Amino acid sequence: xxxxxxxxxxxxxxxxxxxxxxxxxxxxxxxxxxxxxxxxxxxxxxxxxxxxxxxxxxxxxxxxxxxxxxxxxxxxxxxxxxxxxxxxxxxxxxxxxxxxxxxxxxxxxxxxxxxxxxxxxxxxxxxxxxxxxxxxxxxxxxxxxxxxxxxxxxxxxxxxxxxxxxxxxxxxxxxxxxxxxxxxxxxxxxxxxxxxxxxxxxxxxxxxxxxxxxxxxxxxxxxxxxxxxxxxxxxxxxxxxxxxxxxxxxxxxxxxxxxxxxxxxxxxxxxxxxxxxxxxxxxxxxxxxxxxxxxxxxxxxxxxxxxxxxxxxxxxxxxxxxxxxxxxxxxxxxxxxxxxxxxxxxxxxxxxxxxxxxxxxxxxxxxxxxxxxxxxxxxxxxxxxxxxxxxxxxxxxxxxxxxxxxxxxxxxxxxxxxxxxxxxxxxxxxxxxxxxxxxxxxxxxxxxxx
Amino acid sequence: xxxxxxxxxxxxxxxxxxxxxxxxxxxxxxxxxxxxxxxxxxxxxxxxxxxxxxxxxxxxxxxxxxxxxxxxxxxxxxxxxxxxxxxxxxxxxxxxxxxxxxxxxxxxxxxxxxxxxxxxxxxxxxxxxxxxxxxxxxxxxxxxxxxxxxxxxxxxxxxxxxxxxxxxxxxxxxxxxxxxxxxxxxxxxxxxxxxxxxxxxxxxxxxxxxxxxxxxxxxxxxxxxxxxxxxxxxxxxxxxxxxxxxxxxxxxxxxxxxxxxxxxxxxxxxxxxxxxxxxxxxxxxxxxxxxxxxxxxxxxxxxxxxxxxxxxxxxxxxxxxxxxxxxxxxxxxxxxxxxxxxxxxxxxxxxxxxxxxxxxxxxxxxxxxxxxxxxxxxxxxxxxxxxxxxxxxxxxxxxxxxxxxxxxxxxxxxxxxxxxxxxxxxxxxxxxxxxxxxxxxxxxxxxxxx
Numbered sequence: 037x038x039x040x041x042x043x044x045x046x047x048x049x050x051x052x053x054x055x056x057x058x059x060x061x062x063x064x065x066x067x068x069x070x071x072x073x074x075x076x077x078x079x080x081x082x083x084x085x086x087x088x089x090x091x092x093x094x095x096x097x098x099x100x101x102x103x104x105x106x107x108x109x110x111x112x113x114x115x116x117x118x119x120x121x122x123x124x125x126x127x128x129x130x131x132x133x134x135x136x137x138x139x140x141x142x143x144x145x146x147x148x149x150x151x152x153x154x155x156x157x158x159x160x161x162x163x164x165x166x167x168x169x170x171x172x173x174x175x176x177x178x179x180x181x182x183x184x185x186x187x188x189x190x191x192x193x194x195x196x197x198x199x200x201x202x203x204x205x206x207x208x209x210x211x212x213x214x215x216x217x218x219x220x221x222x223x224x225x226x227x228x229x230x231x232x233x234x235x236x237x238x239x240x241x242x243x244x245x246x247x248x249x250x251x252x253x254x255x256x257x258x259x260x261x262x263x264x265x266x267x268x269x270x271x272x273x274x275x276x277x278x279x280x281x282x283x284x285x286x287x288x289x290x291x292x293x294x295x296x297x298x299x300x301x302x303x304x305x306x307x308x309x310x311x312x313x314x315x316x317x318x319x320x321x322x323x324x325x326x327x328x329x330x331x332x333x334x335x336x337x338x339x340x341x342x343x344x345x346x347x348x349x350x351x352x353x354x355x356x357x358x359x360x361x362x363x364x365x366x367x368x369x370x371x372x373x374x375x376x377x378x379x380x381x382x383x384x385x386x387x388x389x390x391x392x393x394x395x396x397x398x399x400x401x402x403x404x405x406x407x408x409x410x411x412x413x414x415x416x417x418x419x420x421x422x423x424x425x426x427x428x429x430x431x432x433x434x435x436x437x438x439x440x441x442x443x444x445x446x447x448x449x450x451x452x453x454x455x456x457x458x459x460x461x462x463x464x465x466x467x468x469x470x471x472x473x474x475x476x477x478x479x480x481x482x483x484x485x486x
Numbered sequence: 487x488x489x490x491x492x493x494x495x496x497x498x499x500x501x502x503x504x505x506x507x508x509x510x511x512x513x514x515x516x517x518x519x520x521x522x523x524x525x526x527x528x529x530x531x532x533x534x535x536x537x538x539x540x541x542x543x544x545x546x547x548x549x550x551x552x553x554x555x556x557x558x559x560x561x562x563x564x565x566x567x568x569x570x571x572x573x574x575x576x577x578x579x580x581x582x583x584x585x586x587x588x589x590x591x592x593x594x595x596x597x598x599x600x601x602x603x604x605x606x607x608x609x610x611x612x613x614x615x616x617x618x619x620x621x622x623x624x625x626x627x628x629x630x631x632x633x634x635x636x637x638x639x640x641x642x643x644x645x646x647x648x649x650x651x652x653x654x655x656x657x658x659x660x661x662x663x664x665x666x667x668x669x670x671x672x673x674x675x676x677x678x679x680x681x682x683x684x685x686x687x688x689x690x691x692x693x694x695x696x697x698x699x700x701x702x703x704x705x706x707x708x709x710x711x712x713x714x715x716x717x718x719x720x721x722x723x724x725x726x727x728x729x730x731x732x733x734x735x736x737x738x739x740x741x742x743x744x745x746x747x748x749x750x751x752x753x754x755x756x757x758x759x760x761x762x763x764x765x766x767x768x769x770x771x772x773x774x775x776x777x778x779x780x781x782x783x784x785x786x787x788x789x790x791x792x793x794x795x796x797x798x799x800x801x802x803x804x805x806x807x808x809x810x811x812x813x814x815x816x817x818x819x820x821x822x823x824x825x826x827x828x829x830x831x832x833x834x835x836x837x838x839x840x841x842x843x844x845x846x847x848x849x850x851x852x853x854x855x856x857x858x859x860x861x862x863x864x865x866x867x868x869x870x871x872x873x874x875x876x877x878x879x880x881x882x883x884x885x886x887x888x889x890x891x892x893x894x895x896x897x898x899x900x901x902x903x904x905x906x907x908x909x910x911x912x913x914x915x916x917x918x919x920x921x922x923x924x925x926x927x928x929x930x931x932x933x934x935x936x
Contacts, residue, residue, distance in 0.1 A: 048663035052537065077526035081662035084534035087502065212531035213498035 044068070044078050051085040059098035066102035070201040076208060083205075083214040091219035096261055097268040099219075103227035106201035110148060110177050112233050115185045117146040118327035121232050122319060123225060124240040125258070126158035126248060128399035129283030129424075131312060132240055133161045133191075134297040135349070136320040138356065139340040141188035142348035143320075145327035148184050148232045149191045150198065154408045154416075157246070157399030159293065162193050163408075167291035167373055167418035170363035187355040199227040218254065222261035226269075236272040236326030238319055239263075242280035243480060246395020252277060252480050259483045267485035274322040277481040278315050282393040282428055284478075285312035289407045289421015289442065291373040301350040308427050311478045317341050318479045333482075376419040376442035380449055384432040388462040391472045392428055401456035405443045417444055422456065429473045432462055494518070494528050501535040509548035516552035520651040526658055533655075533664040541669035546711055547718040549669075553677035556651035560598060560627050562683050565635045567596040568777035571682050572769060573675060574690040575708070576608035576698060578849035579733030581762060582690055583611045583641075584747040585799070586770040588806065589790040591638035592798035593770075595777035598634050598682045599641045600648065604858045604866075607696070607849030609743065612643050613858075617741035617823055617868035620813035637805040649677040668704065672711035676719075686722040686776030688769055689713075692730035693930060696845020702727060702930050709933045717935035724772040727931040728765050732843040732878055734928075735762035739857045739871015739892065741823040751800040758877045761928045767791050768929045783932075826869040826892035830899055834882040838912040841922045842878055851906035855893045867894055872906065879923045882912055 042050060047061050057065075065082065068074035091099065112119055120140060124130055137147045151173070154160035162173045175183070175192040183190040196203075202224050209215045229237055239262055242248070243255035259275035266273030286308030287296040299306045300313070321336030330336030343349035358364050366373070402408060406417030423440040426432050438460050443449045463472070492500060497511050507515075515532065518524035541549065562569055570590060574580055587597045601623070604610035612623045625633070625642040633640035646653075652674050659665045679687055689712055692698070693705035709725035716723030736758030737746040749756045750763070771786030780786030793799035808814055816823070852858060856867030873890040876882050888910045893899045913922070 045661055045663060052534070052663050075526070075661075077530035077658060077662055080527035080530040081534045081664065084502070084531045084538075085663070088534075088538045208527060211495055211525075212527055213495060213502050213535070214531065 044074055048078060048082050048085055051082060051089055054089050056092050057095055059094070062095060062098040063102040063105075066099065066106060066201045066205075070106050070204055079205070079208055080212045080214070083209060083212060083220070086220065087214050087217050091223075093261070093264050093268075096219045096223050097265050100223040100226045100230065100265050101269070103199045103201040103205070103223060104230050107199045107231065108177065108197045109231045110150075110180060110233050112148060112181055112184065115146055115181060117144060117188065118235045119146045119148055119233065120323045120327045121148060121229055121234040121237040122240070122323060123229055123237065125225070125242050126155055127242045127280040127284060128158060128246040128395040129285050129288045129293065129312070130159060130242075131164070131285060131293050131297040132315050132319055134164060134294065135300060135316045136323060136340070137189050137191065138301065138349040138352035139316065139320040139343045140323040140327065141352040142343040143324050143329045143339055145188070145323055145329055146184060147189045147323070148180070148234070149189070150180075150194045150228065150232055151191055152194060157396055157403055157408065159288070159290065159408065161191060163416055163418070164290045164293050165191055167294050168357060168362045169366050169373070170361045171357055172361045175360070183356065183359045187352060187359050189352055189356045191356065191360070194228055198231045202227045216248070218258040218261050222258055222265060226262055226265040230269055230271065234271050236274075236323070237266055238322045238326065239273060239275040240315065240319055241275055241277045243277050244279050244281035244395065246283065246399055247280040256481055256483065259481070263483050263485040272326050273485040274326060275483040276318055276322065276479055277483070278318075279311075279475065279478040279480055280395055281475070283395050283398050283424060284315060285309045286424045286427070287421065288398055288402050288424070289405070290416065290418040292421040292423065292442065294373060300344055301353055303345045303347065308424055311475070313341070315478050374419050376417070376444055378443050378446070378449070380441040380443065381437045382439045382441060382456060384426070384434055384436050384438055384460070384462055386462055386464070387434050388432060388464040389472055390426050390428050390430045390432055390460060391463045392461040393424065393426075394459045394461070397455050397459035398422060401452040401459065404452035404455060405441070405448050420444060420448070426460065428475055494524055498528060498532050498535060501532060501539055504539050506542055507545055509544070512545060512548040513552040513555075516549065516556060516651045520556050520654055529655070529658055530662045530664070533659055533662060533670070536670065537664050537667050541673075543711070543714050546669045546673050547715050550673040550676045550680065550715050551719070553649045553651040553655070553673060554680050557649045557681065558627065558647045559681045560600075560630060560683050562598060562631055562634065565596055565631060567594060567638065568685045569596045569598055569683065570773045570777045571598060571679055571684040571687040572690070572773060573679055573687065575671075575675070575692050576605055577692045577730040577734060578608060578696040578845040579735050579738045579743065579762070580609060580692075581614070581735060581743050581747040582765050582769055584614060584744065584803075585750055585766045586773060586790070587639050587641065588751065588799040588802035589766065589770040589793045590773040590777065591802040592793040593774050593779045593789055595638070595773055595779055596634060597639045597773070598630070598684070599639070600630075600644045600678065600682055601641055602644065607846055607853055607858065609738070609740065609858065611641060613866055613868070614740045614743050615641055617744050618807060618812045619816050619823070620811045621807055622811045625810070633806065633809045637802060637809050639802055639806045641806065641810070644678055648681045652677045666698070668708040668711050672708055672715060676712055676715040680719055680721065684721050686724070686773070687716055688772045688776065689723060689725040690765065690769055691725055691727050693727050694729050694731035694845065696733065696849055697730040706931055706933065709931070713933050713935035722776055723935040724776060725933040726768055726772065726929055727933070728768070729761075729925065729928040729930055730845055731925070733845050733848050733874060734765060735759045736874045736877070737871065738848055738852050738874070739855070740866065740868040742871040742873065742892070744823060750794055751803055753795045753797065758874055761925070763791070765928050824869050826867070826894050828893050828896070828899070830891040830893065831887045832889045832891060832906060834876070834884055834886050834888055834910070834912055836912055836914070837884050838882060838914040839922055840876050840878050840880045840882055840910060841913045842911040843874060843876070844909040844911070847905050847909035848872055851902040851909065854902035854905060855891070855898050870894060870898070876910065878925055
């Protein structure tokens with residue numbers, strides 16, 4: 037377009053009135069905002085106008101590219117093999133990254149994983165991995181590339197120089213009521229994922245009570261927006277919309293989740309983990325397809341799940357952990373990474389069948405136990421959490437344990453119990469009414485950019 | 487409501503989601519924003535959410551009261567007689583305040599008038615009055631009350647201590663694309679008018695190309711919102727929606743407009759002023775009804791217009807001017823307040839009938855000549871402006887003067903001409919097609935709070 041770029045006020049008014057902004061205008065906004073030349077109040081007004089009027093696919097792509105360009109990208113030119121990323125929008129009991137990373141790596145795919153901390157009621161991969169004594173995630177991008185080259189797998193924190201514009205913009209969205217918008221969320225996620233210099237990306241977009249997008253329609257819209265950004269950037273994307281109504285697997289809490297992941301990596305089949313295995317198979321299967329290591333998602337899932345039984349995924353995990361500084365004696369020899377000093381059993385108050393376990397309540401309860409943060413940068417307690425003894429479809433008799441709660445301070449249990457106590461929905465099916473069964477496949481939809 | 491007040495972020499989210507804010511929440515927002523405790527970026531996000539979701543009548547009233555409470559009110563307890571205010575939302579060639587103030591005062595109504603400067607393409611009463619040598623408008627509220635008691639009429643600038651919250655909020659709206667919203671405009675205007683401690687208020691809400699509200703529906707909505715605020719505050723309001731498609735009267739520019747007003751006050755009937763007289767009759771008539779000096783709008787208009795012929799309105803104007811420091815020799819003896827050094831005649835390029843004179847183009851052209859401001863607090867040239875020789879419905883032959891342009895610097899004429907040149911819409915009616923006549927009554931609607 038030959039048109040003269042609009043200034044910031046004209047851009048706010050244009051977006052307010054439902055017009056598209058040009059890529060140059062969005063780039064100038066991100067540049068000026070990051071440099072402090074565009075004041076926060078104008079950025080806030082633009083964000084709220086975007087909240088109401090939306091972003092076109094072209095605008096979402098342009099915003100992503102502008103935020104990506106505000107920082108550095110990982111240089112993986114010395115790392116051989118297809119680089120396939122994986123990202124989850126956040127859930128409760130979500131160990132999918134801990135499992136699919138080593139599963140895909142064991143099949144010859146390189147998995148560069150720049151992760152975040154827990155957000156709100158959801159856990160974060162970095163927090164989980166740091167429950168392993170000695171393991172460091174604060175790696176430079178050079179060390180990230182080195183570990184990746186050596187083991188095919190590396191988990192590190194996003195460094196400050198990756199998409200700094202997104203960090204600044206997210207902080208503003210957080211205090212101006214402009215977080216929950218699919219286009220803005222998509223641009224934020226993808227500006228960081230594209231910094232990984234990927235060949236392909238599998239997105240696990242959560243939908244349900246325990247997800248940031250409660251309904252499948254919203255999650256699907258978000259998945260489509262991210263797949264489109266990937267396509268425009270030349271990165272193949274497969275986005276799976278998966279259920280996050282109840283926690284994935286049976287353990288929630290940082291060390292507890294690493295333990296459950298290790299059990300699966302050892303080829304065990306711990307109770308309550310069918311949903312987790314199903315999501316891992318689908319995600320890792322899609323990673324193998326994008327990485328050229330499988331022809332179909334089904335073949336990919338079968339190959340990936342086989343690495344749990346043959347020990348090759350465990351070997352990759354241990355190699356990664358060692359390269360990232362883990363205390364290997366503890367990790368190899370101990371069955372447990374440690375145990376919170378106290379434990380409380382939550383019991384059923386009536387006979388019936390579990391119709392649902394509210395992931396949001398479990399996540400919020402675990403935050404109160406100390407597994408997550410109520411304020412930014414607060415320390416967390418890696419050992420606390422919840423072990424689910426009953427999940428959806430299970431029968432429960434009055435007095436039977438629903439969950440075991442691990443905690444350190446009685447005050448934390450006291451704060452968590454009223455929340456955790458509401459999580460289990462136990463019903464006595466009326467005569468003739470169907471008894472709720474275990475949920476169907478947790479994979480609700482698959483969106484592909486190609 | 488017993489509900490706990492929401493914090494600022496929760497208020498932004500509630501408004502974003504279409505919920506009402508409580509009066510306490512709006513009062514807290516205004517208080518915190520004025521005191522610097524609510525950051526600009528949160529205020530900007532709230533304003534943009536209001537732009538999209540609107541304000542209920544109760545919310546608009548609460549916002550007005552909160553902004554009013556941020557400052558002082560004029561103490562007019564020593565001034566006898568009904569205090570009836572008048573406010574215009576801004577037009578081009580709008581001398582209605584200069585005329586209706588003395589007209590109503592001559593009929594026994596007290597007219598306390600706190601005015602503003604020109605905004606955008608529209609003129610401001612303060613700028614016009616200051617074209618009279620010596621006349622001061624920067625009066626304290628005590629002097630304002632004294633002049634009012636002595637002459638029944640006083641024009642002064644809004645002092646910094648009247649509704650400071652509105653000043654700060656308006657400055658933010660101005661740079662965040664949140665000016666053009668009826669509820670916010672209504673609250674802004676009324677927070678200042680209520681500080682005049684009025685018994686009644688007549689609003690002249692302009693609609694048309696040269697108004698801030700281009701369509702009559704929007705202007706009517708704004709008029710209703712302001713009438714409702716007045717009713718809730720115990721002030722009777724009559725709001726007239728009047729046409730602002732072409733300039734009112736024949737002169738635009740500060741000294742030129744004062745001259746035209748003085749000619750009307752002397753009982754003359756200068757060409758092109760029928761629309762101006764009609765609006766003045768309606769506005770002053772409504773002021774007399776609210777002030778108990780007329781039983782009906784028609785009787786009020788007749789009484790008010792009679793003060794132009796009997797010299798009583800002129801006497802009030804001169805008394806006010808003298809009390810506000812005007813150089814009375816110049817004002818009484820000279821036919822002109824001064825004359826810009828240069829003049830240019832704009833001529834018709836074809837034969838036809840004037841179908842319209844675009845008030846927005848005339849207003850913008852006059853700003854380029856120096857009659858208004860392109861940046862805040864810039865000095866203005868009181869003598870420049872435009873004298874319209876042809877208005878809607880007039881026949882024009884090719885080469886005939888459409889307007890006389892008064893200016894000081896050739897560069898200013900050069901900047902104004904391309905804009906002014908587009909203002910006259912001259913058409914040759916096709917055979918059988920109706921020739922555009924002069925516009926019907928400029929009063930489009932009357933809204934009353936009682």
